[in-house]
Amino acid sequence: MIVYLSKTWYNAGYFVRLEMSTVIYDCQHCRYTFPADALPERCPDCGKVAVRLAAEEERAEYDKIQAKIAAEKWDGSAQC
Ligand SMILES: [Zn+2]
Numbered sequence: 001m002i003v004y005l006s007k008t009w010y011n012a013g014y015f016v017r018l019e020m021s022t023v024i025y026d027c028q029h030c031r032y033t034f035p036a037d038a039l040p041e042r043c044p045d046c047g048k049v050a051v052r053l054a055a056e057e058e059r060a061e062y063d064k065i066q067a068k069i070a071a072e073k074w075d076g077s078a079q080c
Pocket residue numbers: 027028029030031032043044045046047048
């Protein structure tokens with residue numbers, strides 16, 4: 001299953017646009033959320049076999065974090 005996400009955020013005066021064609025998974029053991037092309041056998045963070053497809057709200061949370069990181073990067077480079 002492939003989930004296409006395309007979202008635009010208006011964040012701190014900047015448009016942050018993220019386009020992803022990856023599937024988001026999360027680990028039920030450590031709550032690590034990460035993109036991957038296919039379901040990994042083990043969590044890349046804790047190594048447990050507890051990875052499942054992320055739910056809609058977990059994907060939304062992941063998107064928010066990525067948008068924040070992108071906005072911070074943009075902020076840093078604009079200040080020199
Ligand atoms: Zn984990």
